[in-house]
Amino acid sequence: MSVCIKTAIFKFTVFLPVCLAFPVPPATKFEGWDFVKDYFHPFFLMKKESPLLAYEEKTKFTQPIDQNGTGLLDEKIVTVMHQPRCGVPDGIHHSTNPGRPKWNKSSLTYSIINYPYGMRPSTVSGIIGGAISIWSSVTPLMFQQVESQDADIELSFRKRAHGDGWSFDGPGGILGHAFLPDSQSQGAVHFDKDEHWSTSNRGFNLFLVSIHEIGHSLGLPHSTNRNSIMYPTYWYQNPKKFHLSDEDIQRIQQLYGGKYSSAIP
Incomplete structure (x- = not known):
């Protein structure tokens, strides 16, 4: 295959933040366009036809990851795609209130439905707490652990397809996902x-x-x-x-106010 054809095939855009400032797994074999289409489908795009968007439309998605401005899918970018991550799609809210999904109360309950292999329930309970x-x-939020499965936030460990339409993929890959407030499964937090x-x-x-996924359950989307x-x-x-970054604190307080706020805004 000629260089020109390869360039034409692999010119694309992604809405994926760069993640190269910390250790990453060894680079995987370059897998090409089929892998990219499958990757975009659950994380970024609602239809597999979306990679066929006009180049001008796709360009706006490439800037966060394509620091060199080449527009080419290279092994560095593919390596980023293969890093373990959260399964919540980037850049969109799955919520009936997409502009500002949040809980409209300051007292929330949570329950731990089951536990991972090799960890004592008491250890897991302490970690989640x-x-x-x-x-x-x-924030002004107050949490109480309860035994009921009707808690506001329910945390559980699931395997593969588990009934919510967002299957896990075994070791590595997707680590967990959570549902925003006001979504169909609001407050649900699932770990692989x-x-x-x-x-x-x-x-x-x-x-x-857990901090990451609970952040989703409180209404926070991903950050770049x-x-x-x-x-x-x-x-x-x-x-x-x-400790939370300044951005994390600012974003959660935009939803619920500061620690000593008298009411949820």
């Missing part, structure tokens, strides 16, 4: 049970992923800022030193 406190520490969940840098740190916990791609940081 810690992740929730990250958000409550900067096939992952190696841990309290350290082995496998995937449950505390870090790689320092934000709402950045879609997973990267490890020391949980003992973790």
Whole structure:
């Protein structure tokens, strides 16, 4: 295949933030256009025909990742696509209130429906409680753990297809997903049970992923800022030193106000 044909095939655009400032898995074999179409479908675009948009329309999506301005799909970009990440689509709200999805109350309940392999329920409960406190520490939100499955936020560990239309894919790949307030499954937080969940840098740190997914359940979409916990791609940081970025605090307070606000706006 000639260079010109390859260029024509692989010129495309993506709405994917750059994620190269932290360790990444070894580069995978370049898989080409079929892989890209399959990748875009769940994360960015609602129809597989969308990659056929006019070049002018697609260009607006390429800027966050194509820092060199080449417009070419290269192995660096494909490597970014292969990094473990959240399964919530980027750049859109799946909500009946897409402009400002949020809970219209300050007291929320949460429940842990089941647990991952190899972790004690008490350990998981402590991790989830810690992740929730990250958000409550900067907002008026108050959380109470309950045993009922009718809690506002329900956290569970699921495998493969699990009834919500967003299947997991086994180890690696998609780590979890969550549903925004006012969506059909509001408050539901699902983790891929096939992952190696841990309290350290082995496998995937449950505390870090929980903060991210709970952020979605409170109404936050993904961020293009790689320092934000709402950045879609997973990267490890020391949980003992973790703190929300200024952007994370600003965005959650835009929804619920500051810690000592008297009411949810």
